[in-house]
Amino acid sequence: MAGSATAHALAERGCEVMVLVLEAADSATSSATPSHSLPVGLLAPHHGADDNPLSQLSRLGVAATTRAAQALLQQGIDWQPCGALQRAGKLGPQARWHPDAAWVKPAALVAAWLAHPRITLRTGAQVRQLRPLQGAGTAWQALDAQGGVLAIADAVVLANAYQAQALLLGLPDGMLPLANTPAIGKATALPLHQVAGQVAYGPWDSAWQALWPRLLPELANYSPTSSSAHSPCAINGNGHFIPAIAWQGSSIWLSGSTYEHEVPVPQVTAQGLASNIQRLQQLIPAAADLLAAQVSAGQVQAWAGARCTTRDRLPAVGAVPLADATGLYLCTGMGSRGLSFAALCGQHVAACITGAADSPLPAHLQQAIDAARLW
Numbered sequence: 001m002a003g004s005a006t007a008h009a010l011a012e013r014g015c016e017v018m019v020l021v022l023e024a025a026d027s028a029t030s031s032a033t034p035s036h037s038l039p040v041g042l043l044a045p046h047h048g049a050d051d052n053p054l055s056q057l058s059r060l061g062v063a064a065t066t067r068a069a070q071a072l073l074q075q076g077i078d079w080q081p082c083g084a085l086q087r088a089g090k091l092g093p094q095a096r097w098h099p100d101a102a103w104v105k106p107a108a109l110v111a112a113w114l115a116h117p118r119i120t121l122r123t124g125a126q127v128r129q130l131r132p133l134q135g136a137g138t139a140w141q142a143l144d145a146q147g148g149v150l151a152i153a154d155a156v157v158l159a160n161a162y163q164a165q166a167l168l169l170g171l172p173d174g175m176l177p178l179a180n181t182p183a184i185g186k187a188t189a190l191p192l193h194q195v196a197g198q199v200a201y202g203p204w205d206s207a208w209q210a211l212w213p214r215l216l217p218e219l220a221n222y223s224p225t226s227s228s229a230h231s232p233c234a235i236n237g238n239g240h241f242i243p244a245i246a247w248q249g250s251s252i253w254l255s256g257s258t259y260e261h262e263v264p265v266p267q268v269t270a271q272g273l274a275s276n277i278q279r280l281q282q283l284i285p286a287a288a289d290l291l292a293a294q295v296s297a298g299q300v301q302a303w304a305g306a307r308c309t310t311r312d313r314l315p316a317v318g319a320v321p322l323a324d325a326t327g328l329y330l331c332t333g334m335g336s337r338g339l340s341f342a343a344l345c346g347q348h349v350a351a352c353i354t355g356a357a358d359s360p361l362p363a364h365l366q367q368a369i370d371a372a373r374l375w
């Protein structure tokens with residue numbers, strides 16, 4: 001998401017250059033195979049009592065992604081504004097209605113962002129190392145595992161989530177932090193973390209449709225603008241539930257997510273599935289029996305992936321603050337909110353690269369997400 005959003009933002013700026021996306025996987029966009037990417041995600045603002053930078057950024061981000069979806073995606077197929085009811089509980093003493101919430105298929109958004117005449121996508125291209133090109137101004141070489149040159153570019157954006165850390169730590173030894181003192185030396189780790197997790201999804205069938213109007217009594221008090229009490233909306237709380245998602249000719253529901261630390265390779269597990277179902281049964285108790293029936297009928301599937309997180313839950317975006325690293329940028333740390341952050345962060349990093357003064361972010365949010373805080 002972050003890579004394709006950045007590429008699109010750069011291409012849209014009319015740079016007289018090609019934007020090359022190097023993607024390690026065999027496909028960046030295959031929406032037909034849910035195993036490759038998160039099948040569907042929830043786009044919803046974070047609400048903090050003190051309206052902190054995370055809340056402000058997520059509001060701007062939801063608006064940016066919504067604009068992208070409106071311009072590039074098919075409503076009802078690739079995304080759907082649905083509103084979200086945040087149930088009272090851990091996140092706040094009162095239920096809250098989020099009229100801006102939507103479900104979005106990340107693979108469709110990525111495909112739409114990459115479908116630009118100035119963007120070239122090269123899949124199966126895993127970058128193992130970055131090297132500044134001596135004597136060529138600020139150009140960079142991206143090398144593969146055998147040391148072969150995958151690409152040469154004036155500017156490089158590392159938008160490869162947690163894997164950005166390995167490339168940054170593998171930079172030549174002389175590229176120490178700009179504010180470095182001899183005592184600190186070269187960083188051996190950056191405060192980026194990988195948190196694996198999985199979602200569950202199953203058929204949104206006639207039994208669910210019949211149950212929906214009786215599912216949550218408090219729904220009748222909400223959704224005055226964008227949705228009626230009877231049209232399916234997302235439900236948020238401890239985890240989330242997205243109903244009535246158009247999926248390969250029929251409909252599914254999707255719910256998540258687990259947070260699994262210390263799991264280097266994300267995978268679907270029976271334990272993860274059980275934990276998602278249990279959480280969902282607590283989020284919407286009236287659906288407990290129906291869920292149990294779908295699970296025992298083998299109708300519920302799962303998808304596993306990983307998030308790249310930072311300590312302050314904000315993305316890490318902007319120039320890499322190392323000596324002689326002109327032209328090297330970072331756009332990572334999207335956490336559990338890639339749908340809320342990628343579009344906005346892609347536009348911001350594109351503004352940084354082109355030197356334009358039109359970042360969509362106010363100065364204090366630019367500072368809050370500045371990649372330099374990782375060093």
Ligand SMILES: Cc1cc2nc3c(=O)[nH]c(=O)nc-3n(C[C@H](O)[C@H](O)[C@H](O)COP(=O)(O)OP(=O)(O)OC[C@H]3O[C@@H](n4cnc5c(N)ncnc54)[C@H](O)[C@@H]3O)c2cc1C
Pocket residue numbers: 001002003022023024025028038040041042043125126127128159160161163164195196197198199256257258303304305306307308331332333334335336337338339340342
């Ligand atoms: C279970 C689960 C549920 C989630 N639900 C939601 C949700 O409802 N809403 C939401 O907004 N977000 C959700 N997220 C979070 C969302 O998936 C992430 O925020 C988002 O994927 C981050 O995008 P990204 O582009 O930074 O990283 P990624 O999506 O991880 O993409 C990184 C890409 O870089 C490539 N790559 C890595 N290393 C290299 C290399 N060396 N060379 C070339 N390519 C490389 C990878 O192949 C990959 O394609 C969820 C995540 C999980 C795990």
